Amino acid sequence: MNDSIDISCSKCVLKKSSIFKNCLNTDLDNYFSEKKQMLFTKNKIIIRQGEVFDGIVCIREGVAKVFQTKKDKEDFIFWFAKPGDLLGVDSFINKDVYSYSVMAVESTKICLISKNDIDNIVKIKPEISIEMIKLLCERIDYIEKRMVSIAQKGIKQQLAEVLLLLSFKSSSHANSFIISHSVKDLANIIGTTQNYIYKLLSEFSQNKIVTTERRVLKIIDVKKLSKISVGN
Amino acid sequence: MAKKIKKIDVPRCSGCEAFNVSMFCSLNNSEEENVSDNKTHNVYKKGQVIFYEGHVPQNLFCIFSGKVKIFKLGDDGKEQIVRFAKNSDIIGYRALLSGENYFASATAIEETVVCSFPKNTIDELLESNSKFALQTIKLLSKDLRKAEQMILNMAQKHVRERIAEALLMLKEYYGTDSITGTINTTLTREEIANIAGTSTETCIRILSEFNRDRVIKLIGKRIKVASVPKLLQIANIAE
Numbered sequence: 132m133n134d135s136i137d138i139s140c141s142k143c144v145l146k147k148s149s150i151f152k153n154c155l156n157t158d159l160d161n162y163f164s165e166k167k168q169m170l171f172t173k174n175k176i177i178i179r180q181g182e183v184f185d186g187i188v189c190i191r192e193g194v195a196k197v198f199q200t201k202k203d204k205e206d207f208i209f210w211f212a213k214p215g216d217l218l219g220v221d222s223f224i225n226k227d228v229y230s231y232s233v234m235a236v237e238s239t240k241i242c243l244i245s246k247n248d249i250d251n252i253v254k255i256k257p258e259i260s261i262e263m264i265k266l267l268c269e270r271i272d273y274i275e276k277r278m279v280s281i282a283q284k285g286i287k288q289q290l291a292e293v294l295l296l297l298s299f300k301s302s303s304h305a306n307s308f309i310i311s312h313s314v315k316d317l318a319n320i321i322g323t324t325q326n327y328i329y330k331l332l333s334e335f336s337q338n339k340i341v342t343t344e345r346r347v348l349k350i351i352d353v354k355k356l357s358k359i360s361v362g363n
Numbered sequence: 364m365a366k367k368i369k370k371i372d373v374p375r376c377s378g379c380e381a382f383n384v385s386m387f388c389s390l391n392n393s394e395e396e397n398v399s400d401n402k403t404h405n406v407y408k409k410g411q412v413i414f415y416e417g418h419v420p421q422n423l424f425c426i427f428s429g430k431v432k433i434f435k436l437g438d439d440g441k442e443q444i445v446r447f448a449k450n451s452d453i454i455g456y457r458a459l460l461s462g463e464n465y466f467a468s469a470t471a472i473e474e475t476v477v478c479s480f481p482k483n484t485i486d487e488l489l490e491s492n493s494k495f496a497l498q499t500i501k502l503l504s505k506d507l508r509k510a511e512q513m514i515l516n517m518a519q520k521h522v523r524e525r526i527a528e529a530l531l532m533l534k535e536y537y538g539t540d541s542i543t544g545t546i547n548t549t550l551t552r553e554e555i556a557n558i559a560g561t562s563t564e565t566c567i568r569i570l571s572e573f574n575r576d577r578v579i580k581l582i583g584k585r586i587k588v589a590s591v592p593k594l595l596q597i598a599n600i601a602e
Contacts, residue, residue: 199515207515221504224497230508253497260496261460261489267503268461274510275435275445275466281517282560283437322518361438 138168138242145191145215150262154252162252165245171195171235177218178233184222186245190214193239196316199231208320210273211236211297220263221270223249236316281322284362289321290331291360294341298350313346371406371476373427375399381425381451386498394492397484404478407471413454416468420459422479426452429475430537430548434557435467442557445510447536453502459485460499472550517560520599525559526569527598530579532558534588545585573597 140146140163141156151159168191171177177195178188190212197218198208209231212218222229226246253259280289314332318325332348335341340352340359350356376382376390376399390398404427407413413424416435426448433446433454445467448454458465459482488495516525530546537547556566570586573579578594580587588594 199511201515201519204519207518209511209514221507224501224504230511254493257490257493257496260493260500263500264489264496264503265461267500267507268457268463271457271503271507271510272463272466274507274514278445278510278514278517278560279435279437279443281514282443283439283441 138166140166140242143191145189148215149189150217150220150259150266153258153262154256158252158256162255163244163248165248167243167245169241169243171239171241173235173237175235176232177235177239177241178229178231180230180232181228183228184219184226184246186243187220187223187249188218188233189242189244190216190218191240191242194236195233195239195241196236197231197233198319205322206232206319207322208316209277217266220266223263286321286323286327287331288360288362290317290328291335291356293317293320294348294350295353295356295360298353313348371404373404373476373478376402379427381427381453384451385425385453386495386502387425389492389494389498390488391492394488398480398488401484402478402480404476407475407477409471409473411471413469413471413475413477414465416466417464419464420455421482422455423453423459423482423485424455424469425478425480426450426454427476427478429477430472431469431475431477432472432550432554433467433469442554443560444554444558445513446506447533449537456485456499457503457506460489472548472554522559522561522565523569523572523597524599525561526555526566527573527578527594528600529555529558530573530586530588531591531594531598531600539588540585543582543585543587545582545587549584551584 140151140159146152146156146159171193180199192214195212195218196208197210197212198206200206212233218233219229223246253263280292284292314325314328318328321328332341332343335356336343338355340350340355342349342351373379375395376387377392377395382388382395387395387398407429413431414420428450431448431452431454432444433448434442434444437443448469454469455465457463489499516528520528533548533550534546539545540547552567552570553563555570556563559566570579570581573594574581576593578588578590578597580589
């Protein structure tokens with residue numbers, strides 16, 4: 132079966148940048164005996180907030196949004212997960228529920244590492260827990276930075292900041308990224324309305340900072356955009 | 364004329380309240396001995412800085428007594444409080460563990476005694492004691508969820524709701540004075556505004572609204588929650 136070769140971690144290009152980078156290839160393939168690969172089409176839920184921890188999800192291909200839903204409120208997007216990002220690490224120790232939902236923004240391939248597998252490897256390879264610590268530190272740092280922006284910045288500054296953040300994340304083109312069903316997502320990442328985002332985007336494109344063509348948003352003037360993001 | 368510095372003694376780690384509730388609970392006797400031998404402690408006055416955002420961490424701090432605010436500065440230098448800490452809490456550990464500079468600053472909001480542990484002691488523990496690392500992950504997971512909750516509220520709730528929630532959070536975290544019933548901490552109006560992410564003026568206005576509506580009682584700088592159900596209702600907390 133070709134499938135089993137395809138999903139082995141030793142063949143994965145993402146391994147060297149992940150928390151498993153210090154593990155031997157053979158170790159990973161041996162320990163992750165229950166690993167599954169799954170494909171989610173656009174708008175399919177990968178992880179549902181409130182469900183009991185089932186394992187750690189590794190994004191192999193595609194983009195997924197990580198968000199929380201509250202009753203009577205719009206979703207709030209924390210960040211976008213790209214290939215190599217791990218989800219569910221914060222639920223792994225307590226084996227409690229996932230604190231957020233994850234939805235495929237485009238067609239997304241994931242690997243699911245079962246909780247047994249991850250438990251076993253952490254017991255034997257303590258260096259993984261140190262990498263997990265680093266990963267969680269980064270996540271908290273990112274959230275706290277966004278917290279300061281949300282509390283102190285205007286919507287226009289925040290939109291500029293979010294566009295810059297997203298553009299650095301996309302690897303395919305230098306200064307452009309694809310926003311599929313995006314205006315709503317952009318609104319939900321900042322916590323504002325779609326109308327306001329429309330208005331600001333057209334203002335940006337009038338000032339020749341971005342262009343919007345069909346569903347591709349391209350940043351032309353990074354300098355101006357970063358100036359706006361710090362309030363100048 | 365040398366001013367006399369108040370001397371405060373702290374127990375060894377094994378005799379400390381913080382030992383069993385922090386990640387140090389995973390240490391065995393000899394490790395505990397080593398950690399206790401290497402620790403030092405300092406007294407911080409109200410307003411004194413324990414560490415600065417952007418500086419290189421040298422120590423892990425554990426609060427023996429007192430209260431601390433952890434905050435980040437925005438682009439124009441305005442404070443945003445991201446967390447509070449009190450006795451038995453460990454602070455400044457994230458930067459230390461991930462090898463980065465401090466993500467935020469910490470300042471004592473009342474007289475605070477802090478024990479500090481040198482970086483190499485902690486690094487050794489992380490490498491030799493896998494339970495210590497797992498306990499750290501546990502702590503980080505909890506902090507991540509708290510941060511997620513805070514940012515969500517910030518983005519989706521109104522200022523009134525956020526201030527009500529900040530008051531409830533402070534009450535739960537610090538407890539109330541047994542005689543007066545006020546929240547056991549004195550924060551300035553500006554600091555409360557910096558938790559809720561609003562201006563000091565708005566914060567003052569909303570607090571006096573709450574006072575007028577008998578939801579809270581303002582006693583000088585101190586605040587007493589007069590009606591928890593009403594405050595819960597304003598904060599829009601369903602659970």
